[in-house]
Amino acid sequence: MRNDTGGVKMATVYIEQAVAAALNASVEIAALAADRVYPVKAPQGSALPAVTYQRTGSSPDYTLQGYGSETVTLTLNSLAPTYEEAKELAIAVRAVMTAAPIRAVVQKEVDLDDEKIEAPCVSTEYLVQQSGGHYHG
DSSP states (O other), X not given: OBOTTSSBOOOOBOHHHHHHHHHHHOHHHHXXXXXXXXXXXXXXXXXXXXXEEEEEXXXXXXXXXXXXXXXXXXXXXXXXXXXXXXXXXXXXXXXHHHSTXXXXXXXXXXXXXXXXXXXXXXXXXXXXXXXXXXXXX
């Protein structure tokens, strides 16, 4: 696509779409979790390991010109049959999230042991900048 000035215009994508695409394109994630990358939560009875992602917050940045960009908080959960496998998957997820094109910053990471999850889980919060309500990676 080209914009009015003749430059290349980036396709507008929500950050969640960009994250899913990056995770699904990763050879390391595929080796560990196949194609089990799900928004919000894994379907009941899904095989493990798996990754879930969801937007858990956003903070708009306003300028004198109006709405500029926002910092989006994403939570990605790495679930697996064992704690060791969950940690290995979380490391692979971090490599994807902190590299181009996403370039997220890790805010915090916790190991979850919750009866509702029913599997070892490493939950990581990432911060990602996006402009104009859309991600332009």
